[in-house]
Amino acid sequence: MPKLNETHDPQRRSWHAAANDAGTDFPIQNLPFGVFRRRGSDEVPRGGVAIGDAILDLASVHRAKLFEGKAAEAVAAASDTTLNRLMGLGAAHWSALRLAVSRLLAAGGADEAERRRLGQPCLVWMQDAELLLGAAVGDYTDFYASIFHATNVGKQLRPDNPLLPNYKWIPIGYHGRGSSLVVSGTKIRRPSGQLKLPDQDAPMVAPCRMLDYELEMGFFVGPGNGLGTTLTLDEAADRIFGFCLLNDWSARDIQAWEYAPLGPFLAKSLGTTLSPWIVTAEALAPFRAPSATRPAGDPQPLPYLTSARDAAEGGLDVILEAYLRTAQMQAENAAPHRLSRGNAQTVYWTVAQMLTHHASNGCNLNPGDLLGTGTISGPDKESWGSLIELTFRGRERIELPTGETRGFIEDGDEILFRARCERPGHVAIGFGECRGIVTPTA
């Protein structure tokens, strides 16, 4: 397991009481970063750290000169309108800032009252805040790292031979669209596009009929590499700033007609939703896991994708859930219906393997670049991370508690993702929500 320090101490509590609630995603052991401003204000956005039901305003902390040394440098960078500069500073600065924030917010000790006196004016209620994207993403790359997802999708095209020959050798990925990344809560408009129906000779233009979600994790690059240089696996691991939830909304019918031979394009660039809180790599340290076990007979990764450290702790023990709330459920104030529950530990390629492979041709990555894992599906149907898998391309509709059924997403449906890390001996942490409601084609 990666090295733990006092910020991971399960005994540590915060003087901000809501951070100590059993169910909170944001105890003092988490301390995820985001960018926010007060809702409805014209304030300049700045970095913040989630703590219980509040946000520690890092620009306020910076102005009040509460930190010193690397933590002061990091909190200055985090006062920008995006976290890109903080991401570029690297792990020593991130760690110093996390430690300083943890100490500022910690309960106990002789100086608790003083720390509370300094820290409390820097808190903003989360319910008063508008959350924005944490980074200006220069480039976004999406991978295809879940072998169960690749197998499920491949089976629909090639029942006898679902995985292509390169799958177990290459962390398959493709360049995604950066401009259409949006923060949780942004409405997603159903795209229109060219569809080719099986019984028609020619395509037509119509609203997408097979709109889907993809349950993914995203991760942000910290210090990058120059064009023409590469990263070892352990260097890559140290350059990952943190993680979020990612919904790679997908228009399956548009994709089926457009994707050969250059891959998905308009099927994906209709919008990609990110959860606003970035859970740092350091916060996830207690929840690392060995990389996924390769079944007997699978090739071992090539040397550039192999390290003892990655094998021991490359995996992420994160429970991932997808929920659906139809317009009727929203009207009835009913709880969302859970569609799936899986774990990121089942992913075939580790995040460090994805990043190392990405840079292996000399492609330069920059602070704030975003990588997605691809849909995370596990071995059992309960854990499949998209409707195309759960409904077998719409053929087996899901029955909902309201009596409604779904093959794909309908207008007015809201898709929500949640994620938690839970391990004995550690305080559970969560990712907050990643949500979006689908609105009709314009």
Added chain:
Amino acid sequence: MPKLNETHDPQRRSWHAAANDAGTDFPIQNLPFGVFRRRGSDEVPRGGVAIGDAILDLASVHRAKLFEGKAAEAVAAASDTTLNRLMGLGAAHWSALRLAVSRLLAAGGADEAERRRLGQPCLVWMQDAELLLGAAVGDYTDFYASIFHATNVGKQLRPDNPLLPNYKWIPIGYHGRGSSLVVSGTKIRRPSGQLKLPDQDAPMVAPCRMLDYELEMGFFVGPGNGLGTTLTLDEAADRIFGFCLLNDWSARDIQAWEYAPLGPFLAKSLGTTLSPWIVTAEALAPFRAPSATRPAGDPQPLPYLTSARDAAEGGLDVILEAYLRTAQMQAENAAPHRLSRGNAQTVYWTVAQMLTHHASNGCNLNPGDLLGTGTISGPDKESWGSLIELTFRGRERIELPTGETRGFIEDGDEILFRARCERPGHVAIGFGECRGIVTPTA
């Protein structure tokens, strides 16, 4: 033909004499935009306009308050370190700035001496300048719009059925990598990557053995569209700021092993070279052409990809040339060897069709976004825009005047692109050079 004005007047000459040389790419009828600073200086980069062998420094023009109204607003925007803000202003501003620059630089008239007195201090010798990328490209998309290229490449995989069924319906494109866009002259390092040799069971990691260029045009988006909104074909045409040359360096062996099912990835993100001068859509007005003739039997484009204007002037009559200069040729100071000569008019989809299709799902495009046409190949071998076509995947090596031969690019080889527009009754304009030397794998 699009509307012409005094800036296109073939009689107009400049008081800067080098702009009147017969062979120059940059007569007063061209006036392409770029970003520069004095070589070896720590000057702040700013916009400039090429005129003969010099650059009109737009920040100097702005400071000297030489322009009024929209031209003054536009030249202020063009004084930024990138042209993104100028691009976002839209066609009325671009046109006002072009007219003001043309008048400032024009010879003749009673006030020529006064205009020269004002303008000359704003000129910088091009040989003293370092040219940079003209825009901070938020997103880069590459198309596959030459049917001859798609057919040539398709034949190597599917001799009897080279074009996929969607080709004549969809301007096929994919999301490219923005971070690895570089300006002409930047060295390109040969990538290493996973290669799967035909006689091997497993892939290996090795330097690319099939490094290729792709001769393309790039074009920059001006005012964009919001997420969830679309563009008509004529709106799209009016939002294209200008054009450059683009070399989509391609590692064919890496691509062959990685590309299924999500498209090219590391085969492309090793570097993409852009020529520094952006020839505006307005400068190209005299060189527009009808969109490419569809052979009898080809489907007509769907309505969203059809307009009378696009049919009449969607094409680009631009002569495109690719050259190779080996290390031996450089040592002998020999002229580059021409590999191909083609014309952008042969491209199957127009640039407005590419942009309209891109936005047709509601994908948002932003000022400074870059679109590439894909390799431009014509019907005859002389006009094929990549080595994989010219050498039939390396099987028929090209013989060079030095006695050397080439299947693909070797270390030390320089690839150069040039482009010119030549029509009777008009002054010819050019694009400058797009060049890059390949260096060995690190």
